[in-house]
Amino acid sequence: MAETAIQGVGKFDVAELSFDDFKNIVINDYRIAVESRQASLIGRREVLTGKAKFGIFGDGKEVAQLAMAKAFNNGDWRAGYYRDQTFMFATGMSTLKEFFAQLYATPDVDKEPASAGRQMNCHYATRFVNADGGWINQAESKNSSSDISTTGGHMPRLLGLAYASKLYRQNPELHDMTNFSINGNEVAFGSIGNGSTSEGLFFETFNAAGVLQVPMAISVWDDAYAISVPANLQTTKEDISEVLKGFQRENGTNGYEIFKVRGWDYVALCETYKRAIGVCRHEHVPVLIHVTEMTQPQGHSSSGSHERYKSKERLEWEAEYDCLVQMRKWMVETAIATDEELTELEETAKKYVRKCQREAWDEMNNPIAAELNEAVEMIEHLAQQSHVKNDLLEISESLRLCIDPGRKDVISAIRKTLRLTVTDNSGERQVLADWLNEQYAVNVDRYNSRLFSETPNSPLNVEVIAAKYSDDTHLIDGREVLNACFEANLERDKTIVAFGEDVGAIGDVNQGFSGLQNKFGDLRITDTGIREASIIGQGMGLAMRGLRPIAEIQYMDYLLYGMNVISDDLACLSYRTYGGQKAPVIIRTRGHRLEGIWHSGSPLGVILSAMRGLHICVPRDMTQAAGMYNTLLRGDEPALVIECLNGYRLKEKLPTNVGEFTVPLGKAEILRSGTDITVVSYGSTLRIVMEAAHELEKSGISVEVIDPQTLFPFDTDNVCGNSLKKTNKLLVVDEDLPGAASAYILQKIVEGQRGYYSLDCPPKTLSAKDHRPPYGSDGDYFSKPSMDDVIEKVYSIMSESNPTKYPPIY
Ligand SMILES: Cc1ncc(C[n+]2csc(CCOP(=O)(O)OP(=O)(O)O)c2C)c(N)n1
Numbered sequence: 134m135a136e137t138a139i140q141g142v143g144k145f146d147v148a149e150l151s152f153d154d155f156k157n158i159v160i161n162d163y164r165i166a167v168e169s170r171q172a173s174l175i176g177r178r179e180v181l182t183g184k185a186k187f188g189i190f191g192d193g194k195e196v197a198q199l200a201m202a203k204a205f206n207n208g209d210w211r212a213g214y215y216r217d218q219t220f221m222f223a224t225g226m227s228t229l230k231e232f233f234a235q236l237y238a239t240p241d242v243d244k245e246p247a248s249a250g251r252q253m254n255c256h257y258a259t260r261f262v263n264a265d266g267g268w269i270n271q272a273e274s275k276n277s278s279s280d281i282s283t284t285g286g287h288m289p290r291l292l293g294l295a296y297a298s299k300l301y302r303q304n305p306e307l308h309d310m311t312n313f314s315i316n317g318n319e320v321a322f323g324s325i326g327n328g329s330t331s332e333g334l335f336f337e338t339f340n341a342a343g344v345l346q347v348p349m350a351i352s353v354w355d356d357a358y359a360i361s362v363p364a365n366l367q368t369t370k371e372d373i374s375e376v377l378k379g380f381q382r383e384n385g386t387n388g389y390e391i392f393k394v395r396g397w398d399y400v401a402l403c404e405t406y407k408r409a410i411g412v413c414r415h416e417h418v419p420v421l422i423h424v425t426e427m428t429q430p431q432g433h434s435s436s437g438s439h440e441r442y443k444s445k446e447r448l449e450w451e452a453e454y455d456c457l458v459q460m461r462k463w464m465v466e467t468a469i470a471t472d473e474e475l476t477e478l479e480e481t482a483k484k485y486v487r488k489c490q491r492e493a494w495d496e497m498n499n500p501i502a503a504e505l506n507e508a509v510e511m512i513e514h515l516a517q518q519s520h521v522k523n524d525l526l527e528i529s530e531s532l533r534l535c536i537d538p539g540r541k542d543v544i545s546a547i548r549k550t551l552r553l554t555v556t557d558n559s560g561e562r563q564v565l566a567d568w569l570n571e572q573y574a575v576n577v578d579r580y581n582s583r584l585f586s587e588t589p590n591s592p593l594n595v596e597v598i599a600a601k602y603s604d605d606t607h608l609i610d611g612r613e614v615l616n617a618c619f620e621a622n623l624e625r626d627k628t629i630v631a632f633g634e635d636v637g638a639i640g641d642v643n644q645g646f647s648g649l650q651n652k653f654g655d656l657r658i659t660d661t662g663i664r665e666a667s668i669i670g671q672g673m674g675l676a677m678r679g680l681r682p683i684a685e686i687q688y689m690d691y692l693l694y695g696m697n698v699i700s701d702d703l704a705c706l707s708y709r710t711y712g713g714q715k716a717p718v719i720i721r722t723r724g725h726r727l728e729g730i731w732h733s734g735s736p737l738g739v740i741l742s743a744m745r746g747l748h749i750c751v752p753r754d755m756t757q758a759a760g761m762y763n764t765l766l767r768g769d770e771p772a773l774v775i776e777c778l779n780g781y782r783l784k785e786k787l788p789t790n791v792g793e794f795t796v797p798l799g800k801a802e803i804l805r806s807g808t809d810i811t812v813v814s815y816g817s818t819l820r821i822v823m824e825a826a827h828e829l830e831k832s833g834i835s836v837e838v839i840d841p842q843t844l845f846p847f848d849t850d851n852v853c854g855n856s857l858k859k860t861n862k863l864l865v866v867d868e869d870l871p872g873a874a875s876a877y878i879l880q881k882i883v884e885g886q887r888g889y890y891s892l893d894c895p896p897k898t899l900s901a902k903d904h905r906p907p908y909g910s911d912g913d914y915f916s917k918p919s920m921d922d923v924i925e926k927v928y929s930i931m932s933e934s935n936p937t938k939y940p941p942i943y
């Protein structure tokens with residue numbers, strides 16, 4: 134049999150398939166599965182011999198994935214997990230060489246397109262953002278959203294990918310967006326392990342899809358274990374489809390179609406997937422395909438052996454019911470192929486996979502070997518005239534002898550050489566230093582780039598347009614400014630949708646979307662269940678498919694319920710795909726002071742640490758918020774906008790260009806000029822700071838108040854640092870915990886903007902207390918910064934530097 138590459142599964146639904154055609158399709162399928170198995174076996178060996186750091190593979194899950202791939206069409210989407218290599222090969226979304234390139238962490242997007250070497254092995258992704266930042270034609274391609282390692286963490290995203298099909302089908306205005314969807318016919322395929330169905334995110338997503346009736350097909354790969362923990366400790370009745378039976382749709386109800394099939398039964402699997410995906414695609418009904426009796430021939434991962442926790446009987450059963458063994462048996466029994474033919478196929482597959490593995494290894498290592506040789510030569514050259522000749526020769530020799538060297542070995546040797554020769558002034562040393570700097574630049578691109586989209590469509594490139602006001606502008610409630618902004622944007626861009634708890638019928642709890650569902654319909658302004666994580670995932674999936682979602686989290690305190698999705702999935706999407714994927718979802722929420730322990734939150738420290746990869750906007754009022762939405766809706770990156778909870782009824786002027794004016798990100802504003810001290814604050818505390826500054830003026834203290842407006846990016850023009858050159862004193866005020874967001878702001882100004890050199894007294898922070906604020910006005914007064922606190926803090930700083938002029942108050 135000729136040497137072959139994986140070419141994708143054949144479909145059975147071709148009219149008048151002859152037995153020979155049928156045979157060929159089955160044999161080709163078997164070959165894909167065997168090649169996939171070989172990849173798992175060799176992959177594990179590569180880890181155990183130290184050539185790769187970690188391995189987790191899809192062995193034991195191959196046959197079901199052949200069947201799933203047959204049902205997967207152009208335009209469809211996948212959100213899955215680390216067992217899906219056979220599916221990726223069978224659909225042509227990945228190749229064996231790419232599989233090994235990822236195993237070796239090859240930091241080259243051409244060789245490893247899923248993540249450019251950033252993700253562990255078997256974490257898949259297709260690239261749907263072009264180099265210029267535009268979208269590929271998703272309707273013509275097969276699409277896999279980028280995997281994450283957290284089990285079940287991808288479920289909310291799956292919901293959004295499926296929900297996009299619903300919008301594309303049901304909203305006629307979107308029917309011309311044929312680069313993204315053909316009438317919403319696309320199915321979102323999810324895969325998840327049996328153990329991971331215990332996660333809350335699975336159940337939350339499952340319920341939401343049943344409510345929404347979206348074309349989502351979840352396959353549960355059930356191998357009866359989650360690492361070492363068996364099904365009886367994971368799942369009620371040890372059977373997830375049994376437990377979920379209540380979701381089965383019945384006459385006149387919404388719900389699911391639920392299927393159960395054994396993972397080694399090729400024929401039943403093909404039939405089941407055909408039926409299940411047919412219902413899902415045509416009727417837009419979510420389906421669950423519970424694939425049981427799967428195995429793990431090599432155990433969970435390269436980190437341990439399953440002999441430790443599986444009984445002898447279980448291991449014997451797994452050997453017998455290995456899906457490849459069963460498929461092979463069936464093929465021989467039904468005369469699809471002879472034992473000899475299949476043995477030959479297996480031998481060929483083995484050689485072919487080995488060849489792919491070697492090529493991937495060479496492609497990873499040849500550039501490093503070249504860099505290493507260059508480095509050795511340069512170090513030896515430098516050694517000839519160095520006072521530490523022997524030390525340098527030792528470094529070059531051990532570098533030359535390094536087994537399976539990595540870039541870190543090369544760079545580390547050079548850095549050590551430069552340290553040892555710090556007093557040398559030779560040209561050779563300079564050559565080495567220049568080379569190192571060049572390598573740094575290349576390595577920044579390899580290892581540190583693309584946290585954001587870095588495309589021309591970045592919101593940082595959106596044109597700045599000032600707000601305009603007419604002469605007869607009167608004051609209205611802040612929420613009405615937002616409402617007008619949203620209305621104008623919904624009118625302008627048919628891809629914008631907004632959803633969240635109470636966003637639809639009543640237009641959100643503070644009425645920012647009031648009246649807009651009536652005007653634009655419930656597909657664009659939509660109520661959701663109470664399910665923050667899947668609200669974020671819903672937004673993420675929509676944004677990946679070319680829509681512009683505003684996903685609302687009712688209060689900032691509830692953001693924590695969606696935080697895992699934001700942090701693990703959304704924030705690192707661009708980074709972990711080296712810019713190959715993006716999801717420009719705007720998360721809208723409201724926070725800062727109001728009432729009580731769960732309605733006054735301002736946990737910006739948590740947000741800044743967990744959400745790097747999103748723009749973090751903290752508008753001081755609704756006009757600034759509107760300008761930020763206008764900016765973000767014209768850019769292509771995700772963002773969080775935190776409106777001031779207590780600001781909706783404060784009076785503001787309505788700009789005449791309320792849907793057009795933009796507030797640039799990262800641009801701080803001086804709200805009040807002063808000469809004695811700089812106070813930096815954001816969000817709700819700004820009003821207090823402004824009132825305090827007014828009071829302090831009466832005592833002869835001139836306060837400069839700066840609003841950074843966005844915490845990420847932070848004051849890119851050094852407005853704060855420049856202010857310190859004038860005032861030499863700094864106070865940061867916020868209502869987060871002490872040492873949280875205020876510490877971040879201090880780091881940005883004192884270190885990043887070199888503010889330290891302008892200070893003539895220690896910089897200070899004024900934050901809330903360590904605990905959450907108790908209910909009621911007195912609770913607020915005694916736990917969050919009040920005007921009295923700001924005045925006295927500013928005064929104390931002034932007093933510290935001039936006690937005669939500013940004697941202590943009390
Ligand atoms: C949120 C989270 N918790 C724990 C883990 C560690 N972990 C990785 S795989 C795994 C078991 C998953 O079992 P299952 O869902 O049955 O999938 P299988 O590996 O058996 O296919 C665990 C606990 C993780 N990656 N993410």
Ligand SMILES: [Mg+2]
Nearest residue numbers: 326327356358
């Ligand atoms: Mg399992």
